[in-house]
Amino acid sequence: MASEAVGAIKMFQKLHKNAGLVFPTLATILALSMAGFLDPYLAFVATSWVIFGLLGLSLDVIWGRGGLLSLAQTAFYGLGGYFGAVIAINLAPSTGMTLIWALPSAAIFGAIIAAALGYVIFFSRMGALQSTILSYTFTLLLWTVTQTFRLDVGTAVIGGDNGLSNIPGVILGFGPDADRLGPNGAFAATVAVSACVYFFTRWLMRSNFGKLVDCIRIDIEKTELLGYDIRKVQVLNFAYSGAIAGIAGAMFALWANYLNPSIFSVQEALLVPIYVLVGGLGTLSGAFLGALAIGGLSFWLGGGAAGGQTTLILGAVLVLLVLFLQNGFLGALDKIWRLYLPDPNDAARNAGAVKIDTDVLEDILKDATAHAGPAKSLSTDEAFKQFGGVIPVNKVTRDFVPGQPYALIGPNGAGKSSFLKTCVGIYRPEGGSILLDDDDITKAPIFDRVHKGMGVKNQKPQVFGEITVQENLWIAAYARTKNSANADKVSQRILGMLGMDGQSAVQASALSHGQQQWLDIGMVLCLAPRVVLLDEPAAGMTNEETRELSLLVRTLAKHTTVVVVEHDMEFVRTLEGHVTVLHQGQLFAEGDIDTLRANDAVLDVYLGRGEHV
C-alpha cells in the first residue's frame, strides 16, 4: 500500500513538473479535433483568441520571465502584421501559401524592431520605469505616425488611417489557384502555429538561455557578478518576444484580411497585460488561457471582438486583477496543487554542518588555476569615489598580491564596502585607476572584470532565491565553463564541499542566512576567481562555521589574491594576514593585527575617542 502511495505521489509530482507540456498538448489535440465540427462563426472568433494568446505569450516572455513590463508588444505585433501582410499580398497571387512568407518575415521584422528598442533600453542600462515608459511611447508614436503614413509596396497599399486591405487569408496550398482555408481550417492552422511557438518557447525558457533570463529577473546584479553579459541576454530575449509578437501580428492580418492603425492603440495595448495577468504571469501557457477567458467573456457579453462597453469592463477587470489575483488563474491553481505535494524545502531544516576539506579545496583550486591561469594581483591607484558631499573612497592606493589574506577593517562608514564595490565596478570611480595585474580595468563593466578573474561576495548574501541550491551553483559554474557537463561537475564538487548534498533541491530562499552566505561563497568559488573579494562573509555564521571559513580563506589565499572585509576581530586574527584600517575613506593604518591592537590611533577611531574622530 505504502509503496503504491509513494508511487502515486511520484506520478503526481512528475505531472506537476511537466504540467506545462501535458496540458497544452491535450488542449492542442482537443482544439484540433474540435476544429472539424465547430460552428464556423465561433471558429472564426476563436481564432482571434488564439492569436491574442500568442501575443500574450510574447509579453510573458519579456515580462514574466525577463522582468521588463513592455508596453510595446502591440507595436511589434502591428509592425509584424503590416510587414507580413505586405509580403503576403505581393506573393500570394503567384505562389499561394501565405504562411511560409508572412510568418518568417513578420517574425524577423518584429525581432529586429524589438532588438533595436531593446538595444537602447538595455545597453544604456535604463531604469525599469524609464524602460516601460519608453516602450509605451514607442507604441503611441507608431499610433500617431501611422495615421498619416501612406506607402505603396508593389500591389499593397498602406493608406494611413484607411488601413491596409486585400490581405489574403490563410492559404496552405501552393500555386496561383490554391484555395484559402475556411474559418475552421484557419482555426486549425492558427492553433497549430501557436502550439509550435508555445512548445518552442517552453523549450527555450528551460534551456540554458532561459535559466539565464530567469536569473536576470531574480537578481540582475548577481547575474552580472557571475560574469554574464546581461545586456546581450536581455536584448536577445526582447528580440525573441518581438518575433513572437510579429508572428501573432501576421496571423492576425491573415485572419482579419485588413489592418489599420488602431492596432497600435491604447485599447489594444491594454489587453495584452490583461491576458497575461488572468492566466498567470510567467507561466507561458497562462497567456492563452487568459485570452480564451477574456475573449470568451466578451463573446458571451455579446460584443464579439473588443469594443464599446467591453473596454469599460476590461479596464475594471485589470484593476481588480492587479488588486486581488496577483498570480492569475494558473498561479492560484499551482499554489493549491503544491499543498498536496511533498515540500522540497523541508530538507533545508536538516542541513549538515559545513566541513571544509582542505585537500578537496586544494584540488578544486589547482583545477581552477589550470583552467583560469595563475593568481592575479589587484591594485588601486588613488581610487576616488564621491556621493554628493560624502567621499567613501578617498584616494586609496593599495596593492593586494597572492600569498596571504588581506583584511580590511574600520568602523561603520569607513568606506570598506564602497572600496570593494569600486574595485568590482558596482561603483564607478571618479578618479584614479584600478589594475588587475597590469590590466587597467577602471572603466570595464562588471561582467568584464569577472571574466578577467574577479570574484565577489557582497555584504548581503546574493543568491537566486527562486531556484534550487544546485541550480545556483550550476549557473555560476556555467558562467566560467560555458559547458553544461563541466558546470555539472564543478557545481557538484562545490556542493559536496559545502555539505549541502541533501539540500541540492531546496530553493535558495528557504536557506538560513548563514547557509546563504555559504552558498554565495560557493558560487564565487565556482567562478575560479583569480582575485577574491569577500564582504563580511562571517556575518550570520556560527562559531564552528567561522572557523571553517577562516580555513577556507587561508587556503584560498595560497592560490589566489584574497581581500576580506570583516568586523569580527577574532576572525580577522585567525586569518594571520595583512590588515588595513580604513577611516573616512582613507587608508589609516596597516600591519598585522597585534601591532594594530597596540596602536592608540586605531583604538581611538574604533572607540570614538580622541582627536582622530
Place this chain on the structure above:
Amino acid sequence: MQLDYLATVLLSSLSSASILLIATLGLAVVYGLMGVINLAHGEFLMVGAYSALTATQIGLPYPLAIPFAVAMTMLIGAIVELLIIQRLYGRIFDTMLATWGLGMVFNQGAVLLFGTVSPGIGMPQWNFSIGAYSLAVYPIAMIFVAIVMLTFIYVLMTKTVYGMKARASIQEPQMAQAIGIDSTRVNTMTFAIGCGLAGFAGAILLPIIPATPSMGLFFAVKGFLAVVVAGPVALTGTAATALGLGGGASITASYMSSVFGDVFFFLATALLLWLYPMGISSRWRRKL
C-alpha cells in the same frame, strides 16, 4: 528671418511648453512625492475639463468653474487613492497597470456620459500683435499660469507642514513613520493634490483644448515622458524637461510640421534616456 517672426515663434513655443508643464505638474508631484506613476493622469485632466464645462453649462461663470473642477478631481483622486493606490504601495508596475485600467474606465465612462464630441466654451478672443504677426492672448497667458503653479507647489512643499511631511515620507519613509507622521494620510493628500492639479490643468486649458474623452492622452504621454526623463528630482526636473522638450518640439513644429515636432520630442526623449538612464536629475543634489 525677421525679428518679429522669431519673437512670435519663441513666444508661442514658450506658451506651448508652459501648457505642457501645466498639464504635467500634477503627475510630477505624485511621482516625486509618492513614487507612483499615475497612468490615469490624462483622464483626471479630462475629468477636470468636463467638470468645468458642466459647471459653465449650468450657469457658473468660468472663473468659478475652475475651483469646482479642482474640488471634483481632488475628491475623485482621494477616493481612488483609498480604494486602489493604497493597496499597491511599493508595487510601482502594478500601480501603473491599475491606474491604466482606471484610465480606460474613465475614458469609456466619459464617452457614455458626454459622447465623443463636446461643445467648446465661449470665450472672448483677445489678440495682440508683434510686428506683422497676431497672437492670441490666452495661450500666452499660460506662461504666467505655469509660473504661478510652480511657485504655488514650491511654497506648498517647502513652507507648509503638509509639504514637509510629504517630503519626509518619500525621503525616509520609516523614519517619517517613526517620528509619528501618518504617511498613509499624507499620501492620500498628495495623490488628491496631484489629481487636483490635473483637474486645474483641464479646466484652465479648456478655452484652448476642448473637452473630449481622449483629450488627456495627448498630454499624458508627453507628460509621462517629461516626468520620467526628469527622474528623481521631480519638480525642478520636470520643469526643465517640459520646457526643453515641449519648447524644442514646438519650435521644430513651427519650422517644419507638427509630425516633426512629435518626432523631435520622442527622439530627444530617447536620447536623454540613453544619456541619463535614470533621468537627468539622478545626480542632482537638490531634492525638490
